[in-house]
Amino acid sequence: MVPFILLLVIVGSVLFHIFTPWYSTPIASNWSNIDKTIELTFWMTGGVYVAVLGFMTYCVIRFRNKEGHRADYEPESKKLEIILTVLTTIGVAGLLAPGLIVWDEYVSPPEDAMPIEAMGQQWYWSFRLPGEDGVLGTTDARNINADNPFGMNKNDPNGQDDILIEGDDLHLELEKPVKFLLRSIDVLHNFYVPQFRAKMDLVPGMVTYYWIRPTLAGGYEILCAELCGVGHHAMRGFVKVEGKEDYKNWLDDQSTFKALQEEAKLENKEKLAFHKSN
Amino acid sequence: MSESIVPESELEEVELYHAKSWWTEKVFTQDAKLIAVQYGLTAFAIGFVALVLSWFMRIQIAFPELSIISEGTYYQFITMHGMIMVVYLLTALFLGAFGNYLIPLMVGARDMVFPYLNMVSYWTYLVAVLVLFVSFFTPGGPTGAGWTLYPPQAILGGTPGQESGIILMLVSLCIFIVGFTMGGLNYVITILQARTRGMTLMRMPLTVWGIFTATVLALFAFPALFVSAVMMLFDKLLMTSFFMPALVEFGENLTYGGGSPILFQHLFWFFGHPEVYIVALPAFGIVSDLISVHARKNIFGFRMMVWAIVGIGALSFIVWAHHMYVSGMNPYFGFFFATTTLIIAVPTALKVYNWVLTLWKGNIHLTIPMLFCLAFIVTFLNGGLTGLFLGNVVVDVPLSDTYFVVAHFHMVMGIAPVLVILGAIYHWFPLITGRMLHDGMGRFHFWVTFIGSYLIYFPMHYLGFIGVPRRYYEMGQTEALYTSSAADLNVFITLAALAVGFAQLVFVFNVFWSAKKGIVAEKNPWKAASLEWQTPDQPPVHGNFGKELPVIYRWAYDYSVPGAEDDFIPQDVPNEKVKLAKGHSQLGVEST
Numbered sequence: 001m002v003p004f005i006l007l008l009v010i011v012g013s014v015l016f017h018i019f020t021p022w023y024s025t026p027i028a029s030n031w032s033n034i035d036k037t038i039e040l041t042f043w044m045t046g047g048v049y050v051a052v053l054g055f056m057t058y059c060v061i062r063f064r065n066k067e068g069h070r071a072d073y074e075p076e077s078k079k080l081e082i083i084l085t086v087l088t089t090i091g092v093a094g095l096l097a098p099g100l101i102v103w104d105e106y107v108s109p110p111e112d113a114m115p116i117e118a119m120g121q122q123w124y125w126s127f128r129l130p131g132e133d134g135v136l137g138t139t140d141a142r143n144i145n146a147d148n149p150f151g152m153n154k155n156d157p158n159g160q161d162d163i164l165i166e167g168d169d170l171h172l173e174l175e176k177p178v179k180f181l182l183r184s185i186d187v188l189h190n191f192y193v194p195q196f197r198a199k200m201d202l203v204p205g206m207v208t209y210y211w212i213r214p215t216l217a218g219g220y221e222i223l224c225a226e227l228c229g230v231g232h233h234a235m236r237g238f239v240k241v242e243g244k245e246d247y248k249n250w251l252d253d254q255s256t257f258k259a260l261q262e263e264a265k266l267e268n269k270e271k272l273a274f275h276k277s278n
Numbered sequence: 279m280s281e282s283i284v285p286e287s288e289l290e291e292v293e294l295y296h297a298k299s300w301w302t303e304k305v306f307t308q309d310a311k312l313i314a315v316q317y318g319l320t321a322f323a324i325g326f327v328a329l330v331l332s333w334f335m336r337i338q339i340a341f342p343e344l345s346i347i348s349e350g351t352y353y354q355f356i357t358m359h360g361m362i363m364v365v366y367l368l369t370a371l372f373l374g375a376f377g378n379y380l381i382p383l384m385v386g387a388r389d390m391v392f393p394y395l396n397m398v399s400y401w402t403y404l405v406a407v408l409v410l411f412v413s414f415f416t417p418g419g420p421t422g423a424g425w426t427l428y429p430p431q432a433i434l435g436g437t438p439g440q441e442s443g444i445i446l447m448l449v450s451l452c453i454f455i456v457g458f459t460m461g462g463l464n465y466v467i468t469i470l471q472a473r474t475r476g477m478t479l480m481r482m483p484l485t486v487w488g489i490f491t492a493t494v495l496a497l498f499a500f501p502a503l504f505v506s507a508v509m510m511l512f513d514k515l516l517m518t519s520f521f522m523p524a525l526v527e528f529g530e531n532l533t534y535g536g537g538s539p540i541l542f543q544h545l546f547w548f549f550g551h552p553e554v555y556i557v558a559l560p561a562f563g564i565v566s567d568l569i570s571v572h573a574r575k576n577i578f579g580f581r582m583m584v585w586a587i588v589g590i591g592a593l594s595f596i597v598w599a600h601h602m603y604v605s606g607m608n609p610y611f612g613f614f615f616a617t618t619t620l621i622i623a624v625p626t627a628l629k630v631y632n633w634v635l636t637l638w639k640g641n642i643h644l645t646i647p648m649l650f651c652l653a654f655i656v657t658f659l660n661g662g663l664t665g666l667f668l669g670n671v672v673v674d675v676p677l678s679d680t681y682f683v684v685a686h687f688h689m690v691m692g693i694a695p696v697l698v699i700l701g702a703i704y705h706w707f708p709l710i711t712g713r714m715l716h717d718g719m720g721r722f723h724f725w726v727t728f729i730g731s732y733l734i735y736f737p738m739h740y741l742g743f744i745g746v747p748r749r750y751y752e753m754g755q756t757e758a759l760y761t762s763s764a765a766d767l768n769v770f771i772t773l774a775a776l777a778v779g780f781a782q783l784v785f786v787f788n789v790f791w792s793a794k795k796g797i798v799a800e801k802n803p804w805k806a807a808s809l810e811w812q813t814p815d816q817p818p819v820h821g822n823f824g825k826e827l828p829v830i831y832r833w834a835y836d837y838s839v840p841g842a843e844d845d846f847i848p849q850d851v852p853n854e855k856v857k858l859a860k861g862h863s864q865l866g867v868e869s870t
Contacts, residue, residue: 022744025744048663052659060644073866075578088627099672104613106609141526141531142524142535185526186436186528188539198675199675201605203540221759227428229431
């Protein structure tokens, strides 16, 4: 029974992998190299898994205790141990090398990538686009108040044309590289879109980043992937990847920091006037 | 591997402490064997709490529409489940329970070198457990910060248990570390200083090597956790900003500023990664010995096994940031830590090869301990190989913080070490109690535990491939990822988890029933060569080894030596006294 169940474990695992309905979502970014590295790792580790367990099962069948049977006495075999060490080292290097090459791509955003800030707080997402100057204005968590939820430095000229999207969807242009600048104003969060195959933590007090090039039009959910309190599982956002025209139309509808500030001022004045007239 | 020259003893034997009353004999005992049992029972008791928490978690994940627990409670349960299992169960069991029981017996000592300190170590551990347990009943309940306790979230209002739970957790960890340090120094010094004559370091069984190296790791690693716990307590209670930058909580600007959340993560994982090996290395050692005994064959490549344990232990201190690839630390760290992490795979793989090669041409007895060993190889190999995914920095990016990680670490440092612990209990139960565990209940327990946990964690990796994040109270409407079939898979996993949980009840019953009514074990029932089975009494009494301490002539693995009649030669038997097989005038192997 024992070898039979061990065989079942091996064969069952392989069949499960082949026929599983549960596998990666269709990729929507340039990171197909990450998928390929996973695939390579699967083949190599899967091979080792089957080989080692197969050998173990064979041993259990072949060398199971029988009347009068006695084990061999062989303390060690230098030759075998060296061969196994060398083979394992080669295998591990074969996994590591492509992994590091792809990691180098992951941490090196292209020059022309558009910076987009994704800002997290308990428990929703906001976004900031650089506007026409292509540069994001500076921010500080200490500046944050009801009128300035992003904590913008009001005197920074770069920030005036920044486009602010609070608690709404983010749109991205197809095939246009994006460098996400990640910022949190309270606790750790993680900006994770499974279809992009990329993620990174948001850490209060610093700005982190990763970059992607969206390759498949469609709408994708943003999930928070770092425990951030009781609302963690509900901290969702939505990112829409679309063609140039649609993207431009969407962009035109968004408001800049300056426009929002003026709107707020106007509102305050109206409130004030309202109070006075009463 | 035997040698007849035995060194003279270097020190006179010191008079052993003898208990004078029932209280000092049975309760405030200084006998390492009883302290081991106290450690074991306490660890299992609190571990059982953590097991029950996991049932609630699994029911919530599989049947979110029932809302059996609230969001806050869910996060509290995952936190307590994780911390209890890793620190209060596994660490305490391997070092406190197995370390205390086996070290003196296996190296030929009458007790630990500092018995009083050893006793204090246990009672301190008990206080730590109680402080942690009390947090279930304080206002706000235990902390729900996740077992990693990452600030700022851990001490802010959006996380349950921030009233008192997080404080009790941090205080409990500090107490635990104090208690462990007392025990840990004892284990290390006993192994280095109190070995009997002839017990050279390279004749110690791998169990002792594993526990020894793990204890050294723990003595270096736990201080990092200690300081981070103290600093976080300061941040919480005194409003210091070690880990707290300027931040805004629900629209309110807090007075913190200038601290670094990443600093905490480095400190935590500087402890946390060695912690994985603090649990794994004793398991490696024990499983090596169990395989050897039950396959009636010496462990293959003993010296390589020793150096692999030591090498893995050393390397475990320079891989910690592989838990932080997507933490926002400097991304160029990724190159270094991915390389060190994959290097550690080499000695680990060699250990797996050597376990399997020990079976080759062995005489395999499929006893319950051996079954647990085989199951350990399956789960450890599985979990080790998925480590090659997560350790290889870029592959970790899509998988990090998903169920792939949950499946990986449960397989490699949850199930695998627990299978070793269970196998070890079946193996040493006759030594500890003088009775055998019931075989039928044991086999039922084994099969449900092994197959059940494999069915829990093998498919769980695939939820991670889809991208399902861990630590989600519910997935809600997330059609692209969480299809109805994925939800069905979660139901299946929950059913398997409940079955495995039930099997543990059978095990607990078996332990208590067999301790009273089990078949009386014959002396050295597994015919093991290592020293703990060669005591004059079984179970061994206070002082372990009768009038004279044993003298060691060989390593712990003289199984099936050609020329000997029996298929094992105990460590304390000299060549002249070995009964030769018919037709042999001497043992068939050259001494080394």
